[in-house]
Amino acid sequence: MEFKKNQMVELYIDDIGNEGEGIGHIDGYALFLKDAVIGDKVRARIIKTKKNYGFARVEEVLEPSKDRVEPKCPKARACGGCTLQHLSYKKQLEYxxxxxxxxxxxxxxxxxxxxxxxxxxxxxEPFYYRNKAQFPVGTDKEGNLVTGFYAGRTHHIIDCTHCVIQHPVNESILLKVLDYMKKNKISAYDEKTNHGLVRHIMTRVGFVTEEIMVCLVINGKKKDLRNLYQLVDSLKEIDGMTSICVNINKEKTNKILGNKIETVYGPAYIYDYIGDVKYQIGPLSFFQVxxxxxxxxxxxxxxxxxxxxxxxxxxxxxxxxxxxxxxxxxxxxxxxxxxxxxxxxxxxxxxxxxxxxxxxxxxxxxxxxxxxxxxxxxxxxxxxxxxxxxxxxxxxxxxxxxxxxxxxxxxxxxxxxxxxxxxxxxxxxxxxxxxxxxxxxxxxxxxxxxxxxxxxxx
Missing domain, CATH: 3.40.50.150 (Vaccinia Virus protein VP39)
Incomplete structure (x- = not known):
């Protein structure tokens, strides 16, 4: 049987792939489907075909698997961060x-x-566990400032200030930064034109020390952040705020952080522990998340x-x-x-x-x-x-x-x-x-x- 792009099919999901995607078969032809779970019966649209396999998008779950759960985050399907939130945690571990x-x-x-x-x-508790986040900043179709995460395999920002796997304090930080940018007409970076100022908002949180770092990644100089003291005063209202800094990245690149860091408030680092060992963590430090x-x-x-x-x-x-x-x-x-x-x-x-x-x-x-x-x-x-x-x-x-x-x-x-x-x-x-x-x-x-x-x- 020959399959074509945009063709609608019904199939049963009988396997799971390396990236957590569901796999179904029709007459021996394998279709890979993001957001599908073993045991699901789905209606899907074929989006790409190869000789022996293809890719499809779930249009409707006809009969849900016993292992399918409602994602805690409403943006989970669109966002590229959590690819398994629709699968019960017990099944995630088995997988x-x-x-x-x-x-x-x-x-x-x-x-x-x-x-x-x-x-x-x-x-x-498999939620709110990450101690580091890097949120891209951009604008939506109406020109409104947004921050969140990239959709899977794209650089399209899914507007999301409340992430269920990041430390809860991030939402307050993001809202304060966006509010500061709006009040002071600070532009977001556009990677297509290489214009605009704020590229990313990076945060780090010490889970033991409860120290917090905020680092703005900008395509310019620190002085380009007008009335920066307003943001500093606002962020200092958050308990545990320890370090506020600016990272300069003027390169036309997908690399998030540049090499130059300027402190704005406090030191350019926070501390945290793993067991009895204490670690100093800066914006550029590799530290397990x-x-x-x-x-x-x-x-x-x-x-x-x-x-x-x-x-x-x-x-x-x-x-x-x-x-x-x-x-x-x-x-x-x-x-x-x-x-x-x-x-x-x-x-x-x-x-x-x-x-x-x-x-x-x-x-x-x-x-x-x-x-x-x-x-x-x-x-x-x-x-x-x-x-x-x-x-x-x-x-x-x-x-x-x-x-x-x-x-x-x-x-x-x-x-x-x-x-x-x-x-x-x-x-x-x-x-x-x-x-x-x-x-x-x-x-x-x-x-x-x-x-x-x-x-x-x-």
Missing amino acids: KFQKVKNCLERIGGLQGIEEKMEPIYGMD NPKQTKVLYEKAMEYANLHGQETVWDLYCGIGTISLFLAQKAKEVYGVEIVKEAIDDAKFNAQMNGFDNAKFFVGKAEEVLPREYEKNGVYADVIVVDPPRKGCDAKLLDTMVKMAPKRIVYVSCDPATLARDLKILGENGYQVEKVSVVDQFSHSSHVESVCLLSKIY
Whole structure:
């Protein structure tokens, strides 16, 4: 049967894809549908066709799945942030566990892996959990100022000041900024023309310290923000307001933050804790966005590292030293590696602030620093911890890790496909997977974190 664009079809959703989209089949032809749930019977409009599969949009749910729920946010379907809010939280957790399991089996070749997997670590309250937000600012068709989030795969702003996965204080901040902009005729940035002033409103919230940062990203100079003291006075009315700053980004780019930061009120940072470790966080700092689940993730990494005070640990892709300093509580010495110099500066400061003199940091690519230190300086590792970006570990880095032959490797991952690929390589070179934990770090999205323990086979 041949399908065409805009054709209406009725189908039953029998599977779920990597991005959380529903999958239905008609005569063996697969259709992928955003906002569809396994068990739904839907009427859908085909929007794109390929040879063996296509994409469709749900026009009507004819018979809802028992796992379908009403999204808490009325903008959930239009917004590109929460792709799974229409799926019960219990089913979200099952989906993420299976996603990791399937990748480890199909890509990693790890048979019987479920026996080594712990039950998924979900959230008691899977809403209002994010400590960082970046809201684009623009205008609607009538020219009114709006802020919110981009619709999926577009740069069209969905007007939304109340987000159910962000910290609740954000709504007050956004309304105050929009009010200030309207009163002072401050323009919003237009990425098509590269004109307009305010590009984004970035916020950070310390969940333990309750400190708040607001950073306006602008296409201009601080002096272009007329009567800025009005905004400062208004934001200071919010309990916990600690830092107000301006980030300069005049580049015609999708990159949100520029490199220049000017403080307006307070310091250019806030503090927060993960467990007993204190971190200084600036506008440019990488810091996990879900502090409650980050503590779960890091405690699991610590457990898998099995430190007794005599171990040398290497933490690769260390960022501002979040995992490094967590491990430094029990290790003899920790070496962190990160390509971003500013992140290493933060890591060194955080180590000093917490009184860790057993943590040292290197700037550079992990796949260059570790081989250099191993081959030239003969460094040693009892345990190696990696927390790479989505693309996973570089092949040269994996090769050096194998040569160093640590007793244990703890692999923290935000992408189960590249995790599985790398575990297969390590498995072919003398390491076996002992344990796997799946942590729901990003509730209501298809993203998932996991941590694996590998041990050296002697």
